[in-house]
Amino acid sequence: MADPIAAAILAACAACAVVALLDLVLNGRWWFWLVVSLVPPPALVLLPSLLLPAALVAGGPYRPVAVVASLVGLVAGYRRSGIDLGAIGRGPAVTTSERELKVCVWNTEHWYQQGDPGPFYAFLRSLDADVLMLQEYHHDNHDGTWTAIDDMARLRTAFPGHHVVADHGQVTISRLPARHVPTTAERVLRVDVDVPGPAGTHRVSFVNVHVPVQIRRVSPLRRVFYREVRARADHREREFAALADDVGGIDHPLLVAGDFNTSPAMADARRVTSLGEDAARTRAMVFPRSWHARGARLWRIDWALTRNGLEVHEYGLERAQGLSDHCVQHLTVGVGTRHRSHHG
Incomplete structure (x- = not known):
């Protein structure tokens, strides 16, 4: 292989390793890295995976350096990619519960703001959930702010006999x-539900979450872009800290779920998974993807986590008939579980 090509491969491998090390140091510690961490999580594995074989076949005295650099990038990238190879062959938990609940969690993308409420409510009813956790019950002002709405009359008509x-x-x-x-927490709704069972009534908390998005859709050539990133980073920090306090004060079974606007590439993903057991890990899901629901599903920003003995029997992500850019999280959770074993 020609020396210029080998030099280019070495430079690319070195750059990959440097970015991986900077990510390790700055992700979650410097507010501006929120912008950098918007990189598609699969790219963190794809690029070093392509560079590694190129480094192996490259000539020149620096080939070992290129190989090591690409391996550093690959290992570091895998940790942030959202890919879970351990899910291959993972069997479901076998559970025996007093009661099962069907739960659906969905970011509605501004509550039918762009469309007809008829199909929107028909879709909500079709989910047939015991508990339905919905985000973005508001309208977008398209300037980084939103306006509260009051659709309670229509909600109560659509869900007679339900608690809204x-x-x-x-x-x-x-x-x-x-x-x-x-x-x-400011953008969190906690609802406690009484679930009757043969052994008595169980109290289960459903913590409905919408963490603020990292950026405002304005040109990065304008100062307001960076002011917004800094302000939103501070807001996210406060929300995650408050959410951890809220969840930590609950000693009975609970589900924390919603749109966290957090991909696995972000250090904030550690804050998310510290809230409980990731529902996706109960299934053989190598790469959970909840967004973008209208086109190719790229990666995950919606999560569901359980604590204090609430068990996930089923978990899946499904498109929302074009009504939102987020998939619906479908869960079946067991309440009052007396026995658990694992197979697989």
Whole structure:
């Protein structure tokens, strides 16, 4: 192989390793790295995977350096890629519960703002969920702000006999008795549901989450872009800290779920997974993808996590009939579980 080509491969491998090391140091520590971490998570593995074989066949005295650099990039990238090769062959948990609940979690993308409420409500009813956790119960002002709406009359007509709670830009709808519990976090709605079972009534908390997005859609050539990134990074920091406090104060079974606007490439993903057991890890999901639901599903920004004995029997992600850019998270959770074993 010609020396210029080998030099180019070495430079690319070195750059890949340097970026991986900078990511290790700056991701989650410097507000501007939120912009860098918007990189598609699969790219963190794809690029070093392409460079590694090229480094192996390259000539020149620096081939070992290129190989090591590409391996550093590959290992570091895998940690942030959202790919879970351990899911291959993973069997489902075998559970015996007193009661199962069907839960659906969905970011509605500004609550039918761009369309007819008829198909929107027909879709909500078709989900046939015991508990329905919805985000973005508001309209977008297209300037980085949003406007609160009041659609409670239509909600109660669409879901007769259900308990409907709306606050903080979220809605939770329950077939079972439910009550609103205040939270410290600003964009979080906690609803406690009473679930009857043979051994008595179980209290389960459903924590409906929408973490602010990292950027405002304005030109990066304008100062407002960087002011918004800094402000939103601070807001996200406050929200994650408050959410951790809210969740940590609950000692009974709970589900924390919603749109975290956090991909696996972001250090904030560690904050997400610290909230509970990742529902996707209960299934053989090598690469969960919840966004973009209208086109090619690229990566994951919607999560569901359980704590304090609430078990996930089923978990999946499905498109939303073109009504939103987010997939619907479908879960079946077990309440009052007495026995658990694993196979696979």
